[in-house]
Amino acid sequence: MAIVLITGASGFVAKYLISEVLNDDVNNYVIGVDIANPASIPALWRDRVEFRKINLLEDESVKRLVKETSPEKIFHLASFSSVAKSWESPAFSFNNNLNIFLNILEAVREKKTKTRILSVGSSEEYGDKSFKDIPFTEDSEVKPTSPYGVARVSQEMLSRVYVFGYGLDIVLTRSFNHIGPFQREQFVIPGFIKQFVESERNSKKEFVLKSGNVEVVRDFSDVRDVVKAYSLLMQKGISGQIYNVCSGKGESLVQIIGIIEKYMNMKAILRKDPELFRPMENHVIIGDNSKIKKQCGWDREYTIEQTIADTVDYWREKLRSENNT
């Protein structure tokens, strides 16, 4: 039996990653860790998954966890990942993200076991780049402009120190935007989709959509493709190396709104809400995914249209069932 630790186990990405890991190898046994209550587990998996409610900010708890479970792999998904929130509370966002990460590295360093760790970074790390740098490769210089982006670059630099200075085994990602069913409405795309579905439920074909800056271009992947990438990276990635996890394509938020409109046969009238604008914003973020394709044999399976359709259907079902209770 191979113990696989997944932090942030009650979150959006873990919902998919747990199944991915259990499917990968019949010997895998998942221990999910989160500060929130555990997500529901499909009956199929129940004898191969357990949950532990742990505050990763408590270093002693993390040490005990690693000591007791001797994990072969740790997928570290837990984070305070909202860029918007990081602008409200920069010190909080920075400190907490780095604290939980360092607690894990220190626990592994102290235990001296051979544990492979996935360090999840972000496209926010690239930051203030010029158009000629697009698409961003892993060698592009990072110039983060948000407190969240800074935390992720710091995490990456610390990882390299632990790999090259202490011999830890860490594979690093720079994960671009990912979307799909079950993502919370605080994020931009599910935020839009929820507004669409609410209007649909009120039988409106046309409605006013509240938005921030919709001209920005982002690189969106389906969460199901993302967890496939994470799983492959933990099998084939090279320790100390960074891998973009992205589609390689750019879509402006206006284009995404267009895809939603088309699928739902509705029309959104945009109303920009200054409160949704950020102090600094990167205009275009598109990644180059050649490295993970070449080294790990990864490729995306979901088109953006498919992802949007599945996400809309998820919100339709969610709002319907919430309304019925």
Place this chain on the structure above:
Amino acid sequence: MAIVLITGASGFVAKYLISEVLNDDVNNYVIGVDIANPASIPALWRDRVEFRKINLLEDESVKRLVKETSPEKIFHLASFSSVAKSWESPAFSFNNNLNIFLNILEAVREKKTKTRILSVGSSEEYGDKSFKDIPFTEDSEVKPTSPYGVARVSQEMLSRVYVFGYGLDIVLTRSFNHIGPFQREQFVIPGFIKQFVESERNSKKEFVLKSGNVEVVRDFSDVRDVVKAYSLLMQKGISGQIYNVCSGKGESLVQIIGIIEKYMNMKAILRKDPELFRPMENHVIIGDNSKIKKQCGWDREYTIEQTIADTVDYWREKLRSENNT
């Protein structure tokens, strides 16, 4: 009266900076902050300096301090600055350095006053560079290899976010090695000099010197030149910009040992102590100081020979007086 806050006020650099700031302008009033007991203040300055014993890790104390004193300038010297210690306790070094820094930025952001802050960085930020990159300019990419170096890069990235995202006024340095009288023996040069002076006191002309890797080349400045640079940067530096503070010259530790030998007319037989080696070490660190020279009119006044001589004399006096009590 202009309030000038100096953190790390009981430390090596502050000892010189306090005088520098008071000399600069008769209106300057210094509030020194440290977790340690205050250093002794020359009688001359006593009505223009006060000390407060504060733990900068306590965010509420820092907020109260900034609120009560409304400083015009903050020279943030306080740090956990030992690279060697950062290898022993990487998480501690990283968290504490960033926590105290963020507490200061948050206090200023909350108070919304026009306070200029000096963020002191380090040549350790440059890290793993190739020889062709020497001397390092401020535009050189940073690739820190020690936990301490990572903390300093993080501090720099956070500074830029606070400048460009929140409008704070922060001038940044990358300070290379600085030496001089009063530096503690935990640092490499005073550590050497203390061993020399102890042997001299035992009337030995030749002795065994314990050292780490003495082939490394570093860029040394006299602490008195460094505080002059800090003072000029706070007067003429541009907010959000980074300035190397360095001599522009490289000296290997072997060369420094040679300068000490010559001044003291002694001979050291080197014995390398594996415990003094670090997991990763940059071989050559030399900075380019054109920017601060050009923009701020700074130049160094002390030669390395002068600095070494003054430091040897300081240790001679220190060990003599310690022995007499």
